[in-house]
Amino acid sequence: MKKYMNNMGVLAKKASRKLLQMDTNSKNNILEEMAKEILNNIEFIKKENEKDLQKGREKKLTPAFIDRLTLTDERIKNMVQGIRTVINLDDPIGETLSGFRHKNGMEISQIRVPLGVIGMIFESRPNVTVDAAVLSLKSGNSIILRGGSDAIFSNMALAKIIIKAGKKRGLPDGAIQLIEYTDRSCVNELITMNNFIDVIIPRGGKSLKEAILSKATVPVIETGAGLCHTYVDQYADLNIAIDIIINAKTSRPGVCNAMETLLVHNSSISNLLPILGEKLSALGVELRADERSIKYLANAIPATNNDWSTEYLDLILSIKTVDSIDEAIEHIDFYSTKHSEAIISENYRNTQKFLREIDSAAVYVNASTRFTDGGAFGFGGEIGISTQKLHARGPMGIKELTSVKYIIRGNGQIR
Amino acid sequence: MKKYMNNMGVLAKKASRKLLQMDTNSKNNILEEMAKEILNNIEFIKKENEKDLQKGREKKLTPAFIDRLTLTDERIKNMVQGIRTVINLDDPIGETLSGFRHKNGMEISQIRVPLGVIGMIFESRPNVTVDAAVLSLKSGNSIILRGGSDAIFSNMALAKIIIKAGKKRGLPDGAIQLIEYTDRSCVNELITMNNFIDVIIPRGGKSLKEAILSKATVPVIETGAGLCHTYVDQYADLNIAIDIIINAKTSRPGVCNAMETLLVHNSSISNLLPILGEKLSALGVELRADERSIKYLANAIPATNNDWSTEYLDLILSIKTVDSIDEAIEHIDFYSTKHSEAIISENYRNTQKFLREIDSAAVYVNASTRFTDGGAFGFGGEIGISTQKLHARGPMGIKELTSVKYIIRGNGQIR
Numbered sequence: 001m002k003k004y005m006n007n008m009g010v011l012a013k014k015a016s017r018k019l020l021q022m023d024t025n026s027k028n029n030i031l032e033e034m035a036k037e038i039l040n041n042i043e044f045i046k047k048e049n050e051k052d053l054q055k056g057r058e059k060k061l062t063p064a065f066i067d068r069l070t071l072t073d074e075r076i077k078n079m080v081q082g083i084r085t086v087i088n089l090d091d092p093i094g095e096t097l098s099g100f101r102h103k104n105g106m107e108i109s110q111i112r113v114p115l116g117v118i119g120m121i122f123e124s125r126p127n128v129t130v131d132a133a134v135l136s137l138k139s140g141n142s143i144i145l146r147g148g149s150d151a152i153f154s155n156m157a158l159a160k161i162i163i164k165a166g167k168k169r170g171l172p173d174g175a176i177q178l179i180e181y182t183d184r185s186c187v188n189e190l191i192t193m194n195n196f197i198d199v200i201i202p203r204g205g206k207s208l209k210e211a212i213l214s215k216a217t218v219p220v221i222e223t224g225a226g227l228c229h230t231y232v233d234q235y236a237d238l239n240i241a242i243d244i245i246i247n248a249k250t251s252r253p254g255v256c257n258a259m260e261t262l263l264v265h266n267s268s269i270s271n272l273l274p275i276l277g278e279k280l281s282a283l284g285v286e287l288r289a290d291e292r293s294i295k296y297l298a299n300a301i302p303a304t305n306n307d308w309s310t311e312y313l314d315l316i317l318s319i320k321t322v323d324s325i326d327e328a329i330e331h332i333d334f335y336s337t338k339h340s341e342a343i344i345s346e347n348y349r350n351t352q353k354f355l356r357e358i359d360s361a362a363v364y365v366n367a368s369t370r371f372t373d374g375g376a377f378g379f380g381g382e383i384g385i386s387t388q389k390l391h392a393r394g395p396m397g398i399k400e401l402t403s404v405k406y407i408i409r410g411n412g413q414i415r
Numbered sequence: 416m417k418k419y420m421n422n423m424g425v426l427a428k429k430a431s432r433k434l435l436q437m438d439t440n441s442k443n444n445i446l447e448e449m450a451k452e453i454l455n456n457i458e459f460i461k462k463e464n465e466k467d468l469q470k471g472r473e474k475k476l477t478p479a480f481i482d483r484l485t486l487t488d489e490r491i492k493n494m495v496q497g498i499r500t501v502i503n504l505d506d507p508i509g510e511t512l513s514g515f516r517h518k519n520g521m522e523i524s525q526i527r528v529p530l531g532v533i534g535m536i537f538e539s540r541p542n543v544t545v546d547a548a549v550l551s552l553k554s555g556n557s558i559i560l561r562g563g564s565d566a567i568f569s570n571m572a573l574a575k576i577i578i579k580a581g582k583k584r585g586l587p588d589g590a591i592q593l594i595e596y597t598d599r600s601c602v603n604e605l606i607t608m609n610n611f612i613d614v615i616i617p618r619g620g621k622s623l624k625e626a627i628l629s630k631a632t633v634p635v636i637e638t639g640a641g642l643c644h645t646y647v648d649q650y651a652d653l654n655i656a657i658d659i660i661i662n663a664k665t666s667r668p669g670v671c672n673a674m675e676t677l678l679v680h681n682s683s684i685s686n687l688l689p690i691l692g693e694k695l696s697a698l699g700v701e702l703r704a705d706e707r708s709i710k711y712l713a714n715a716i717p718a719t720n721n722d723w724s725t726e727y728l729d730l731i732l733s734i735k736t737v738d739s740i741d742e743a744i745e746h747i748d749f750y751s752t753k754h755s756e757a758i759i760s761e762n763y764r765n766t767q768k769f770l771r772e773i774d775s776a777a778v779y780v781n782a783s784t785r786f787t788d789g790g791a792f793g794f795g796g797e798i799g800i801s802t803q804k805l806h807a808r809g810p811m812g813i814k815e816l817t818s819v820k821y822i823i824r825g826n827g828q829i830r
Contacts, residue, residue: 017748020772100793106782108792115804116774194628198804213609213632219805220634240827247829333432355822357435359531367521367825376830377523377821378515389530389613389818390634391806403804406792407770410782412655414662415791 001181005189009196011174012117012142018172019114019140024091027138030169034134035083037165038158042076048157049126056150064254068125069151079130086134086381092399093140106410112402114140116198119190119218120383123204124148129158133176135383137166139401142175144197146190148204149182156180191216198403199391203384221392223384225337226256227311228369231328231354233345234265238272240366241344245276247368248342250283254313256385257340257372261308261318263328269293269321285315292321308335325350329357336360339387340369361387361394416596420604424611426589427532427557433587434529434555439506442553445584449549450498452580453573457491463572464541471565479669483540484566494545501549501796507814508555521825527817529555531613534605534633535798538619539563544573548591550798552581554816557590559612561605563619564597571595606631613818614806618799636807638799640752641671642726643784646743646769648760649680653687655781656759660691662783663757665698669728671800672755672787676723676733678743684708684736700730707736723750740765744772751775754802755784776802776809 038045049071056066092112099109118141122128129145136143147155159178166176179186191200191212200220202212213220230248232241248259264272273296277287287300288307294300300319307318308331322328325343332341342364343354351365362372372395374382379397386392392400453460464486471481507527514524533556537543544560551558562570574593581591594601606615606627615635617627628635645663647656663674679687688711692702702715703722709715715734722733723746737743740758747756757779758769766780777787787810789797794812801807807815 017772017774020774102786102791102793106786113774217628219803221805237827243827243829251830351824355824357432359432359435359528360820362821362823364823365825367823367828368830370830371517371521371823371828372821376517378517388634390636393819394525394821404808405775406777406787406809408777408779408782408786409766409770410780412652412658413782413786414658415666415783415785 001183001185002189004181005179005186005193008144008174008177008179009117009193012144012177013196015172015174016114016116016142019137019142019175022140022170026170027091027140028087030137030166030171031083031087031134033165033169034162035080037161038076038080038083038130041161042073045071045076045154045157045161046073049154051153052151059150061150065124065150069154071126071154075127079127082131082381083134086138086398089138089398091138092402097404104413106408106413108406108408110404110406113405115401115403117142117144117196118401119144119146119197119200121146121187121190121200121202121204121208121212122148124151126151126154126158128203129155129178130162131381132383133159133162135381135398135401137171137175139398141401144177144179144190146179146187152180152182187212188215191218191220194218201384221384221386221396222388223386223396224256225311225387226258226339226385227261227309227335227337228257228259228340229261229263229332229336230259230342230344230369231263231322231325231332232265232268232272233325233343233347233350234267235347235350236265236268236344237346237366238268241272242276242279244342244344244366244368246279246283248370249280249285249317250315251370253315257369258313259317259369260311261320261335263320263322263331264293265325265328266292266321266323269296273297273319280317283315285317287317287319289319290321293319311337325353329354332358332360337387339385340364340372342367342369361385416598416600417604419596420594420601420608423559423589423592423594424532424608427559427592428611430587430589431529431531431557434552434557434590437555437585441585442506442555443502445552445581445586446498446502446549448580448584449577450495452576453491453495453498453545456576457488460486460491460569460572460576464569466568467566474565476565480539480565484569486541486569490542494542497546497796498549501553501813504553504813506553507817512819519828521823521828523821523823525819525821528820530816530818532557532559532611533816534559534561534612534615536561536602536605536615536617536619536623536627537563539566541566541569541573543618544570544593545577546796547798548574548577550796550813550816552586552590554813556816559592559594559605561594561602567595567597602627603630606633606635609633616799636799636801636811637803638801638811639671640726640802641673641754641800642676642724642750642752643672643674643755644676644678644747644751645674645757645759645784646678646737646740646747647680647683647687648740648758648762648765649682650762650765651680651683651759652761652781653683656687657691657694659757659759659781659783661694661698663785664695664700664732665730666785668730672784673728674732674784675726676735676750678735678737678746679708680740680743681707681736681738684711688712688734695732698730700732702732702734704734705736708734726752740768744769747773747775752802754800755779755787757782757784776800
């Protein structure tokens with residue numbers, strides 16, 4: 001396994017050097033060929049996907065899991081649409097970020113370059129195979145993909161199609177590779193191949209990410225942990241509050257930008273909670289409330305301390321009363337995963353305070369946390385939502401898959 | 416020890432929230448007071464430094480080590496000068512990097528924010544205590560400093576002075592902290608305190624950095640590994656080549672941007688090496704040459720394979736003959752630490768190829784690699800030179816100690 005992974009690393013690194021020399025038109029031609037060949041092979045993709053689905057049903061995977069695993073005609077066409085969006089994005093590579101002439105005459109420029117080789121570890125969602133490969137290629141990187149074992153047939157089919165299509169148009173050998181073994185030891189190799197891999201991007205559950213962080217020596221970008229809060233201030237417009245809370249909690253409860261905890265200023269609980277509680281209950285949301293707020297909720301159960309630190313990813317909402325915006329900020333500071341938080345308020349000073357002091361990737365005033373994604377922020381695709389502060393923060397588009405270098409043109413300068 | 420470190424983490428994080436609210440003038444006032452108090456305490460600093468020096472002489476530390484450890488009046492004044500340079504730098508915090516109005520009316524901006532809490536682990540150079548604390552404060556970060564044990568008295572004295580001075584002007588408790596225990600277990604705690612620390616920046620030897628990388632769960636920025644190459648092309652101006660090589664090798668051999676390996680195109684060896692070799696030998700440089708080049712060098716010894724991967728940090732130079740620019744690039748790609756590389760050439764195509772294909776933080780045409788530092792690049796101070804591609808690459812100034820966040824102002828938008 002070590003040798004198999006090492007070979008992949010060598011190939012990926014070689015390919016990344018060839019990608020440095022590839023212009024935007026060549027990359028777009030490759031991407032267009034991939035889009036075409038996916039459309040030409042819809043039946044094959046669905047046939048291979050069916051093998052995964054059958055295994056999944058035998059393993060009694062949950063309906064939600066099976067749903068994410070399923071490729072339909074429409075979903076395959078959406079993947080192709082995604083490729084065409086990426087074709088239309090500006091190429092970030094080669095952009096001059098800054099430049100000046102040194103007083104000794106040297107010209108110093110900082111330019112944007114690819115990261116090099118990306119190691120991507122993701123859950124059993126086959127569309128990520130294509131999304132990640134495409135974003136990686138457009139930003140001039142090689143990528144080694146490791147998808148969830150329950151999607152292995154789908155991933156192999158998609159990887160085979162896009163690699164074969166790409167090679168027809170000059171995709172370098174090794175620029176896109178899929179790990180075909182589902183053995184965990186492959187991951188352990190991947191995350192310690194510092195000679196070949198420049199960054200590891202894990203997507204998926206908390207335990208996977210913690211295992212990777214504790215063993216990785218290659219730099220890791222953490223993505224997608226989303227324990228998001230909404231704080232309803234003393235000065236909130238309660239109609240806005242109700243709309244936003246319902247949207248943030250119920251429009252898609254399983255995603256990372258969904259809201260998990262509602263904080264309410266004590267002066268707002270009696271006006272807000274009876275109406276809000278009724279509406280949320282009608283939408284099937286389970287409410288877990290603290291001592292002060294539970295009195296105003298018809299169907300709530302008492303919250304425990306554990307609730308404040310739980311990302312439900314489900315139709316469950318925890319509700320806590322606070323006595324001040326400072327208490328709200330402190331609660332968020334302690335429990336948040338630093339993804340997205342919102343304040344509902346018409347008070348200028350409080351909104352400014354919240355925007356300044358909340359240390360999360362996206363901080364909202366009077367809007368739903370559900371907007372935190374690459375699409376809404378105008379990046380075209382996204383490879384994940386970074387919840388760490390180093391390198392990239394928030395939705396990661398192709399710019400976030402780049403690094404910089406300095407180039408210096410002199411004529412004999414010495415120091 | 417765990418409790419001691421944990422307390423530091425809690426304090427640092429609290430302080431980092433207070434720093435978010437501090438304006439530039441307040442930070443500059445604190446820095447000015449630190450500068451003044453260092454000047455007021457020169458005798459105390461030298462007395463404490465003498466304790467370290469005495470221990471060092473008893474331990475028979477090398478003269479170079481003792482030299483780096485020594486604080487003189489002039490060096491202390493240089494530290495103060497460094498603080499005043501940082502005072503004059505623009506504050507990066509709060510800068511709007513991009514912003515637009517979403518089609519639904521929300522205003523989305525990406526703004527620059529501090530990283531939060533920095534853990535800095537460094538060698539026995541007491542000036543780093545002050546440099547790092549000052550850059551960290553200007554960029555709105557808390558910092559926990561862990562200096563080499565041989566400089567502990569000097570570091571404690573300097574930390575005591577700047578913290579006391581800072582507090583007079585409103586420096587938050589815990590914004591600057593020095594680990595006073597020299598126990599290695601402190602480091603192991605520091606690099607795994609993900610709840611409190613946002614980034615670890617290690618400076619120092621290779622073994623220290625490898626130990627940190629293998630154990631850290633907090634993101635690490637690697638700095639300062641510098642196996643730098645200069646390639647003399649077939650089309651080089653040999654006078655320029657000689658000046659640059661002598662400068663890059665001998666002006667300060669112990670630093671990371673000094674040159675370690677010279678690559679020479681076979682068509683240039685007979686003209687370049689006899690003259691160059693004589694000059695380098697006269698300057699005390701030991702030459703280790705491959706089979707083809709050694710014939711043109713009066714005082715060289717044969718290079719072994721080990722030489723190509725050794726960062727000497729000393730008056731030693733390895734010399735290798737190559738048959739093409741591609742061979743030079745491949746050699747660099749394999750052995751370089753991705754710090755700084757130079758080509759000496761008057762050929763347009765070759766210089767363009769080298770700039771594009773060499774994957775290092777700084778790539779030079781016809782100039783000495785010695786220019787890679789924050790001063791030369793116009794950043795004022797520097798906290799290290801990143802040799803990784805994530806987050807920061809090349810000299811790290813105060814901008815590299817920042818992150819970003821998105822702030823979104825809406826009026827009830829839902830998705």
